[in-house]
Amino acid sequence: MKYDKFFSDDVGSFMRSPVREIFKKVDLSAIYSFAGGYPDAATFPIDDIRRISAQVLEKYGAKALQYGATQGVPELREVIARRYGVALENVQITTSSQQGIDVCTRVLINPGDVVLTTAPTYLGALQSFKSYRADIRILGEYKGKAKFCYVIPDFQNPSGETMTLEERQELVALAREQDFLIVEDSPYRELRYSGEPVPTIYSLAPERTLHLGSFSKIFAPGFRLGWMLGPVELLDQIYVCKQSLDLCPPILDQYMAAEFMGSGALDANLQKSIALYRTKRDLMLSLLAKYMPEGVRWTHPEGGLFLFLTLPEGFDTVALYDRALSAGVAYVAGSFFYPDGSHRNTMRMNFSFLDASRMEAGIKLLAQVIQQK
Amino acid sequence: MKYDKFFSDDVGSFMRSPVREIFKKVDLSAIYSFAGGYPDAATFPIDDIRRISAQVLEKYGAKALQYGATQGVPELREVIARRYGVALENVQITTSSQQGIDVCTRVLINPGDVVLTTAPTYLGALQSFKSYRADIRILGEYKGKAKFCYVIPDFQNPSGETMTLEERQELVALAREQDFLIVEDSPYRELRYSGEPVPTIYSLAPERTLHLGSFSKIFAPGFRLGWMLGPVELLDQIYVCKQSLDLCPPILDQYMAAEFMGSGALDANLQKSIALYRTKRDLMLSLLAKYMPEGVRWTHPEGGLFLFLTLPEGFDTVALYDRALSAGVAYVAGSFFYPDGSHRNTMRMNFSFLDASRMEAGIKLLAQVIQQK
Numbered sequence: 001m002k003y004d005k006f007f008s009d010d011v012g013s014f015m016r017s018p019v020r021e022i023f024k025k026v027d028l029s030a031i032y033s034f035a036g037g038y039p040d041a042a043t044f045p046i047d048d049i050r051r052i053s054a055q056v057l058e059k060y061g062a063k064a065l066q067y068g069a070t071q072g073v074p075e076l077r078e079v080i081a082r083r084y085g086v087a088l089e090n091v092q093i094t095t096s097s098q099q100g101i102d103v104c105t106r107v108l109i110n111p112g113d114v115v116l117t118t119a120p121t122y123l124g125a126l127q128s129f130k131s132y133r134a135d136i137r138i139l140g141e142y143k144g145k146a147k148f149c150y151v152i153p154d155f156q157n158p159s160g161e162t163m164t165l166e167e168r169q170e171l172v173a174l175a176r177e178q179d180f181l182i183v184e185d186s187p188y189r190e191l192r193y194s195g196e197p198v199p200t201i202y203s204l205a206p207e208r209t210l211h212l213g214s215f216s217k218i219f220a221p222g223f224r225l226g227w228m229l230g231p232v233e234l235l236d237q238i239y240v241c242k243q244s245l246d247l248c249p250p251i252l253d254q255y256m257a258a259e260f261m262g263s264g265a266l267d268a269n270l271q272k273s274i275a276l277y278r279t280k281r282d283l284m285l286s287l288l289a290k291y292m293p294e295g296v297r298w299t300h301p302e303g304g305l306f307l308f309l310t311l312p313e314g315f316d317t318v319a320l321y322d323r324a325l326s327a328g329v330a331y332v333a334g335s336f337f338y339p340d341g342s343h344r345n346t347m348r349m350n351f352s353f354l355d356a357s358r359m360e361a362g363i364k365l366l367a368q369v370i371q372q373k
Numbered sequence: 374m375k376y377d378k379f380f381s382d383d384v385g386s387f388m389r390s391p392v393r394e395i396f397k398k399v400d401l402s403a404i405y406s407f408a409g410g411y412p413d414a415a416t417f418p419i420d421d422i423r424r425i426s427a428q429v430l431e432k433y434g435a436k437a438l439q440y441g442a443t444q445g446v447p448e449l450r451e452v453i454a455r456r457y458g459v460a461l462e463n464v465q466i467t468t469s470s471q472q473g474i475d476v477c478t479r480v481l482i483n484p485g486d487v488v489l490t491t492a493p494t495y496l497g498a499l500q501s502f503k504s505y506r507a508d509i510r511i512l513g514e515y516k517g518k519a520k521f522c523y524v525i526p527d528f529q530n531p532s533g534e535t536m537t538l539e540e541r542q543e544l545v546a547l548a549r550e551q552d553f554l555i556v557e558d559s560p561y562r563e564l565r566y567s568g569e570p571v572p573t574i575y576s577l578a579p580e581r582t583l584h585l586g587s588f589s590k591i592f593a594p595g596f597r598l599g600w601m602l603g604p605v606e607l608l609d610q611i612y613v614c615k616q617s618l619d620l621c622p623p624i625l626d627q628y629m630a631a632e633f634m635g636s637g638a639l640d641a642n643l644q645k646s647i648a649l650y651r652t653k654r655d656l657m658l659s660l661l662a663k664y665m666p667e668g669v670r671w672t673h674p675e676g677g678l679f680l681f682l683t684l685p686e687g688f689d690t691v692a693l694y695d696r697a698l699s700a701g702v703a704y705v706a707g708s709f710f711y712p713d714g715s716h717r718n719t720m721r722m723n724f725s726f727l728d729a730s731r732m733e734a735g736i737k738l739l740a741q742v743i744q745q746k
Contacts, residue, residue: 001580003606006520006554008483014613020443041435049438053426062414065422065593070393095468095597096619110381127617147379181379207374220438222624224468233376240387244500246469250623251595 009111013130017123018336026330028353032362035330037157037305038353040280043273044220048265049256056255068251070243072227076258080213080227083261090206092235092242095249097187097214097226101150102128103245104183104210104228107237108147109134116142116149120308120337120346122157122185125150136339139171148181148210153201155188155304158337158348162302165198172205180208181234187214187226188304190270193278195302202229210234215257217305218270223253277305277352283359284351291367298349305352308334311370315345320369329365382484386503390496391709399703401726405735408703410530410678411726413653416646417593421638422629429628441624443616445600449631453586453600456634463579465608465615468622470560470587470599474523475501476618477556477583477601480610481520482507489515489522493681493710493719495530495558498523509712512544521554521583526574528561528677531710531721535675538571545578553581554607560587560599561677563643566651568675575602583607588630590678591643596626650678650725656732657724664740671722678725681707684743688718693742702738 019036028036056064071077072093081088094100101124109115111133117125119138129136129150139149149171153163163171175182184201202211210230215223228238242248260266281301288298288309295312309331311317317333324330334346354362392409401409429437444450445466454461467473474497482488484506490498492511502509502523512522522544526536536544548555557574575584583603588596601611615621633639654674661671661682668685682704684690690706697703707719727735 001604003604006481006607007610008479008481008486011480011610011614014610014617016613017616020616036440038440041439044435044438046430046434046438050427050430053430054423057419057423057426061419062417065417065419065595066414067409067411067589067594095623098617099619102618106381107384108379108381113381124617124620131614131617216440221440222438224619224621224623231374231376234379237380237384237387240389241384241504243390243393244387244471244497244504245475245618246472246597247497248597250468250597250626253623253626 010131010133013133015127015130017127019123019332026325031325032329032358032365033354034349034351034362034366035332036350036353038350039217039221039305040276040352043269043276045260045265045269048260048269049220052256052259052265056252056259060255064252064255066251068248068254070239070248072249073251073254073258075262076254079258079262084229086229089232090229090235092228092230092238093249093254094212094226094228095246096224097185097212097216098124099245100212100226100228101125101183101185103238103241104148105129105132105134107234107241108181114142114144114146116146116180117339118151118156119339120158120334120343121150121339122152123336125185126339138339146178146180148183149175150183150185151201152185153198154186155191155301155306157188157304158306158308158332158334160299160301160304160307162195162198168198168201168204172201175205175208182209184209184211186212187217190218191274191277191305192303193274193281207231218266218273219257219260223250223257225249225253225257280351280356280359283356284349284363287360287363291363293367293371296370305350307349307351309347309349311345311347313345315370317347318344324366324369327365327369329362329369331366383504383506386506388500388503390500392496392705399698404698405702405731405738406727407722407724407735407739408705409723409726411723412590412594412678413649413725416642416649418633418638418642421633421642422593425629425632425638429625429632433628437625437628439624441621441627443612443621445622446624446627446631448635449627452631452635457602459602462605463602463608465601465603465611466622466627467585467599467601468619469597470558470585470589471497472618473585473599473601474498474556474558476611476614477521478502478505478507480607480614481554487515487517487519489519489553490712491524491529492712493531493707493716494523494712495525496709498558499712511712519551519553521556522548523556523558524574525558526571527559528564528674528679530561530677531679531681531705531707533672533674533677533680535571541571541574541577545574548578548581555582557582557584559585560590563591564647564650564678565676566647566654580604591639591646592630592633596623596630598622598626598630653724653729653732656729657722657736660733660736664736666740666744669743678723680722680724682720682722684718684720686718688743690720691717697739697742700738700742702735702742704739
């Protein structure tokens with residue numbers, strides 16, 4: 001039986017995540033993996049989770065297992081509103097911040113509408129934009145009409161770079177002048193290892209920004225919980241859309257996240273995570289300096305999970321990839337993060353996942369693969 | 374600031390759930406509620422959940438908290454494949470069976486494409502179809518080209534009725550003749566209180582059916598977990614779509630569901646749920662017979678959570694609703710389940726949620742409201 005005739009036009013624009021395809025083929029624990037965006041499992045507050053899980057079932061009983069409000073349980077929305085200094089009505093819980101990206105695109109984009117992004121940018125966002133057949137254009141290059149601009153201002157995925165206050169102010173001024181919205185994706189903001197925090201874009205332009213937060217890097221990714229801050233007029237349509245997407249986010253998980261964030265356990269755990277990741281980032285930077293051949297450059301992130309390598313012109317990290325994998329080391333080719341697939345001499349390196357004790361061997365191996373080209 | 378200009382064309386077709394709007398206004402525990410589709414909290418296996426939660430964290434550790442496969446964790450897919458006698462490759466885990474409906478529609482429907490449904494049908498499905506601007510047509514009435522037909526063959530929401538084997542075979546024959554797919558929504562199938570199980574449509578036409586299952590009524594709705602069985606060619610595109618929807622379903626919840634279903638705890642709990650709901654259904658039927666005025670008819674479901682009342686011509690359950698609520702009793706007007714909003718003399722009655730001890734007072738009150746019309 002043939003199925004192609006049944007598919008909607010969107011399907012023709014679906015893009016498979018090359019990162020998820022890599023994971024299908026490879027047992028990550030058997031190689032030196034700088035691919036993926038996995039947090040270090042050592043940061044998962046497993047004792048807190050064990051305790052909180054029992055506590056929440058005791059405290060809320062059946063309420064933690066029943067259907068709940070589409071906006072999210074009030075207890076979690078309140079804790080987030082308090083932490084980030086916003087009103088309750090400006091908080092929508094999302095079933096993962098990926099869902100946040102997807103629902104924003106769904107509610108804002110018709111096929112052919114322009115989404116502005118930086119290049120490179122987050123692959124999962126490109127997947128979502130393409131799946132709705134958006135016209136993806138580069139911020140700063142494209143001067144026409146856009147629906148929204150998607151940015152990750154803090155410790156960007158994949159570049160690791162952070163927008164300065166001036167850059168944020170310029171973006172806000174441009175958005176106001178040209179009348180587009182801003183989707184500020186902010187999953188790494190709380191993971192700062194050096195330097196000073198820069199105000200969120202949401203704080204600079206609350207009337208036209210949808211700010212996406214995530215529990216994946218400050219609690220655990222397995223909970224698939226995020227949040228969205230934004231103007232009530234936009235959140236209201238997102239709320240209606242979310243009714244038909246999944247009715248409501250997982251309830252027990254939400255109560256656990258609320259307890260974790262509200263009780264101070266999150267902040268205590270965050271301090272430990274930051275200390276661990278700072279060490280890993282510093283180690284990664286020193287190993288790159290020690291082993292990488294001349295002509296290789298990389299970014300120096302102040303936080304987050306990634307840095308970005310640029311090899312000399314002529315290198316092709318997509319072509320290099322199979323050889324790297326055979327040698328036992330994995331990265332993600334940087335060109336996957338460019339809407340046009342360019343910059344084939346770049347790669348994204350994750351420094352959060354691999355044990356610090358295994359980093360030196362991994363970087364050494366990668367440097368050899370590059371040198372043998 | 375005006376936001377209307379930013380919204381996609383889909384937004385104009387979004388439909389607010391009248392059920393969820395009711396829940397916003399009313400404290401369900403303060404009234405006699407036959408609205409909603411909430412399971413009885415007494416069926417939630419809270420002791421199992423407490424035990425399994427600790428067990429799963431012990432057994433899987435960080436793996437239960439990390440990102441996982443987009444198809445779902447293998448342990449849960451295997452348990453489902455075994456229980457329902459299908460191959461692993463035919464199982465996709467969904468973040469709620471509502472997501473299952475939504476992702477089917479997303480992957481199959483362009484604006485204007487025809488979805489066939491029965492009338493009445495599930496409100497959340499209508500919301501999803503409308504949100505993609507499908508042309509919703511009634512099975513049996515419409516004779517033109519359709520993309521898929523959506524049915525709930527077992528203990529339908531809202532009617533409580535079950536399709537006979539002959540009706541299922543006829544639908545399959547029609548689907549093969551006219552070349553459309555079937556989306557078989559099956560959240561209540563395991564909740565049978567009398568009569569004999571009828572084969573699933575999926576078992577009759579596995580090559581053109583997407584079968585949706587749910588943990589909401591056999592475990593707990595708060596987990597937001599469901600599954601989809603179908604041909605690999607369809608599941609493959611649904612898998613790619615799901616990458617950009619939410620990357621993967623909640624991990625800890627999936628391991629808990631796998632343990633619950635795989636260990637036999639689900640079957641033990643199901644026996645108790647079935648016994649409880651059978652008593653409630655029988656009570657509801659006898660109370661309706663005792664209190665409802667002449668001319669009121671209702672369905673006699675063999676399972677599920679709902680039955681459907683038809684009042685004499687001239688009654689308007691939408692108009693009656695505010696008076697019922699003031700009197701302290703809630704239902705959902707039946708016309709909300711008709712794509713064209715007709716049948717305003719009907720109402721959906723849920724018999725799973727309200728305590729058996731409060732049912733008589735609730736039905737008595739409702740009968741009075743109807744009589745005072």
